[in-house]
Amino acid sequence: MALTIDFENAARKRLDGLAKPRGSLGQLENLAVTLARIQQSDRIATRPRRLVLFAGDHGVVDSGVSAWPSAVTTLMIATIVGGGAASSVLARETDTDLRIIDVGSLDSTPSDPPGFYRDARVRRGTRNLAQEAALTVAEFDAAWAVGADEAKAASQAGFRIVTAGEMGIGNTTPAACLTMLIAGAPLDQAVGRGAGAGDEVMATKRRVVAAAVEGEADREIKTAIAALCGLEIAAMAGFFANAATLGLVILLDGYVTTAAALIAEQLSPGTARAMIAGHQSAEPGHKSALDFLGLEPLLRFDMRLGEGTGALTAMPLLDAAAAIFNQMASLEEVGVARRD
Amino acid sequence: MALTIDFENAARKRLDGLAKPRGSLGQLENLAVTLARIQQSDRIATRPRRLVLFAGDHGVVDSGVSAWPSAVTTLMIATIVGGGAASSVLARETDTDLRIIDVGSLDSTPSDPPGFYRDARVRRGTRNLAQEAALTVAEFDAAWAVGADEAKAASQAGFRIVTAGEMGIGNTTPAACLTMLIAGAPLDQAVGRGAGAGDEVMATKRRVVAAAVEGEADREIKTAIAALCGLEIAAMAGFFANAATLGLVILLDGYVTTAAALIAEQLSPGTARAMIAGHQSAEPGHKSALDFLGLEPLLRFDMRLGEGTGALTAMPLLDAAAAIFNQMASLEEVGVARRD
Numbered sequence: 001m002a003l004t005i006d007f008e009n010a011a012r013k014r015l016d017g018l019a020k021p022r023g024s025l026g027q028l029e030n031l032a033v034t035l036a037r038i039q040q041s042d043r044i045a046t047r048p049r050r051l052v053l054f055a056g057d058h059g060v061v062d063s064g065v066s067a068w069p070s071a072v073t074t075l076m077i078a079t080i081v082g083g084g085a086a087s088s089v090l091a092r093e094t095d096t097d098l099r100i101i102d103v104g105s106l107d108s109t110p111s112d113p114p115g116f117y118r119d120a121r122v123r124r125g126t127r128n129l130a131q132e133a134a135l136t137v138a139e140f141d142a143a144w145a146v147g148a149d150e151a152k153a154a155s156q157a158g159f160r161i162v163t164a165g166e167m168g169i170g171n172t173t174p175a176a177c178l179t180m181l182i183a184g185a186p187l188d189q190a191v192g193r194g195a196g197a198g199d200e201v202m203a204t205k206r207r208v209v210a211a212a213v214e215g216e217a218d219r220e221i222k223t224a225i226a227a228l229c230g231l232e233i234a235a236m237a238g239f240f241a242n243a244a245t246l247g248l249v250i251l252l253d254g255y256v257t258t259a260a261a262l263i264a265e266q267l268s269p270g271t272a273r274a275m276i277a278g279h280q281s282a283e284p285g286h287k288s289a290l291d292f293l294g295l296e297p298l299l300r301f302d303m304r305l306g307e308g309t310g311a312l313t314a315m316p317l318l319d320a321a322a323a324i325f326n327q328m329a330s331l332e333e334v335g336v337a338r339r340d
Numbered sequence: 341m342a343l344t345i346d347f348e349n350a351a352r353k354r355l356d357g358l359a360k361p362r363g364s365l366g367q368l369e370n371l372a373v374t375l376a377r378i379q380q381s382d383r384i385a386t387r388p389r390r391l392v393l394f395a396g397d398h399g400v401v402d403s404g405v406s407a408w409p410s411a412v413t414t415l416m417i418a419t420i421v422g423g424g425a426a427s428s429v430l431a432r433e434t435d436t437d438l439r440i441i442d443v444g445s446l447d448s449t450p451s452d453p454p455g456f457y458r459d460a461r462v463r464r465g466t467r468n469l470a471q472e473a474a475l476t477v478a479e480f481d482a483a484w485a486v487g488a489d490e491a492k493a494a495s496q497a498g499f500r501i502v503t504a505g506e507m508g509i510g511n512t513t514p515a516a517c518l519t520m521l522i523a524g525a526p527l528d529q530a531v532g533r534g535a536g537a538g539d540e541v542m543a544t545k546r547r548v549v550a551a552a553v554e555g556e557a558d559r560e561i562k563t564a565i566a567a568l569c570g571l572e573i574a575a576m577a578g579f580f581a582n583a584a585t586l587g588l589v590i591l592l593d594g595y596v597t598t599a600a601a602l603i604a605e606q607l608s609p610g611t612a613r614a615m616i617a618g619h620q621s622a623e624p625g626h627k628s629a630l631d632f633l634g635l636e637p638l639l640r641f642d643m644r645l646g647e648g649t650g651a652l653t654a655m656p657l658l659d660a661a662a663a664i665f666n667q668m669a670s671l672e673e674v675g676v677a678r679r680d
Contacts, residue, residue, distance in 0.1 A: 019419055020426055021407075021535040026622060026642030028653060067361075067680055075674050079359055084669025086360055093663040094656075195361040196680030282366060299639070302366030313368060316434075316656030323433040329424025334415050340407055340536030 011036035031321040044322040049161035050097040056104035056232035058170035059128035065205040066170040074108040090312035104231030133227035140226035144238030151242035163251040165308020175259035177228035182262040183292035192283035236260035244274035253311040255283040278314035351376035371661040384662040389501035390437040396444035396571035398510035399468035405545040406510040414448040430652035444571030473567035480566035487578030495586040503591040505648025515599035517568035522602040523632035532623035576600030584614035593651040594621040598629040618654035
């Protein structure tokens with residue numbers, strides 16, 4: 001019989017014995033307990049950590065759901081490769097290793113790609129989900145496998161915290177579909193302005209999402225997910241499900257990433273137990289998705305960029321929780337008796 | 341005529357030209373604008389930074405307003421000097437220089453004190469504000485001057501961001517008095533549980549605060565402030581007022597620190613323009629005080645420890661804002677035209 005240690009309880013006890021009033025570090029203490037539970041350890045490690053960015057294009061952009069053309073996906077991949085994107089900057093600032101995996105852009109192939117870039121395209125963009133299934137189940141599985149491989153590689157390389165981000169013009173539309181399908185969010189909550197949709201684009205987006213979800217309602221769940229999915233979203237789902245199994249801490253980013261988390265939890269139940277929500281985005285559906293996963297966000301910063309930027313902004317909060325947990329003196333060492 | 345540059349407007353324009361949808365980094369962008377405005381620069385510097393901890397004891401502890409005895413102030417000074425306190429740990433984690441200034445503990449004198457400790461006691465503890473004026477105006481001025489000197493020293497040493505924290509058993513009682521007096525908070529909001537007061541202590545605290553504020557209502561404002569103040573609170577007020585004048589960014593911690601900020605703004609109007617609120621504490625009066633100063637907190641983490649811990653937890657968010665502002669590529673460099 002294996003010895004089972006309740007690391008959650010042990011972590012709470014340890015925190016209660018530190019030189020401070022009980023519970024006085026609030027959410028920082030809860031965060032430490034969560035980290036100790038996921039890592040199954042009496043010492044928390046927040047380094048090394050890695051952000052894996054998954055990129056893909058979306059056929060549904062042809063239906064007018066985005067303010068930006070698909071070509072921007074390619075330009076942003078190049079910007080990330082060049083180190084000038086928001087995610088590049090924040091990864092450097094937070095000492096987070098960055099990788100970018102192209103799972104399905106239309107036409108990105110950086111000249112002279114660096115070692116942290118990988119071309120793993122399953123196909124060039126999804127089909128238009130307003131007209132047909134975006135992906136077949138086989139394509140979904142292939143994209144999932146790309147993410148699964150990345151989780152295994154991160155674990156083998158010794159990373160302790162992983163986060164995923166995405167780059168894909170139009171991908172708040174599949175995210176909205178998946179949040180309705182899996183978390184049961186109402187249409188008005190699920191559909192937000194994404195990267196900057198105006199009123200006309202919003203009306204189109206709402207119509208497209210409602211019809212697409214309606215069309216998949218009676219299908220087998222994995223078939224329905226594939227039909228409404230994006231390649232980068234499927235890859236993130238496979239990344240999360242495998243990272244959780246490997247004991248890695250998953251720091252969640254925004255709305256699209258959380259749609260992938262919903263898929264992971266649906267197809268590999270328990271994955272959400274390894275997750276920490278970095279922030280709650282400005283997209284209204286994000287709260288529904290986080291609630292469904294039972295996650296409370298660390299930050300509410302009205303961010304809506306994606307690319308892992310919300311997760312990276314929250315990353316140092318994990319360091320603070322770990323530092324308190326690993327390094328603080330105990331009340332006993334200080335010579336004070338517990339009074340509260 | 342001096343050339344006036346509108347750095348706030350320039351910062352907003354710069355952010356709008358970066359490779360991301362307009363405003364998509366939410367509060368991180370607002371934070372960058374605030375930093376650029378306070379520093380009057382088109383480049384934000386968040387390093388080096390310093391936390392100055394001010395310690396003092398409170399005569400009102402004799403009236404039963406705290407769950408902990410005054411002796412804990414001395415023990416915690418020793419713990420901070422020894423490097424095992426929450427503030428010590430978070431200062432190391434966030435690369436923040438730490439100083440501790442004893443402005444009025446009852447009996448702390450570390451044997452073999454390190455260079456970052458300074459004994460600048462104006463008197464040993466305040467008088468009991470439940471019975472008489474806690475400080476005379478002359479004592480208040482002397483404590484203020486200790487803080488003013490620390491601000492000047494930080495500026496001369498090249499620090500760009502400063503934060504203050506406090507250590508003083510019983511000091512949420514003067515903080516509650518000052519929040520009522522200056523920000524006009526109602527009694528039930530102003531008086532919270534501090535570091536862990538039970539129901540009986542809470543009832544006493546409420547009675548003491550109500551009577552003390554009532555007793556000072558008609559007096560000249562500075563006399564009233566001194567009568568309700570703590571030595572560490574007066575020192576923080578002097579620190580803030582002078583830091584603002586010297587162009588330093590002030591990152592605010594919790595309830596007691598913000599009471600000092602209220603004094604600084606009252607006696608040196610405009611000080612609040614140099615402030616960023618790190619977090620909103622679990623003490624209900626903190627929100628009233630922040631609202632009065634026109635500050636929106638970065639974090640809501642239910643922390644209530646003091647010692648600068650909330651400010652230090654928020655410190656890396658300033659780094660993230662600065663990194664985005666200083667380092668991101670522009671849309672022009674990426675080759676995308678503005679669409680939103």
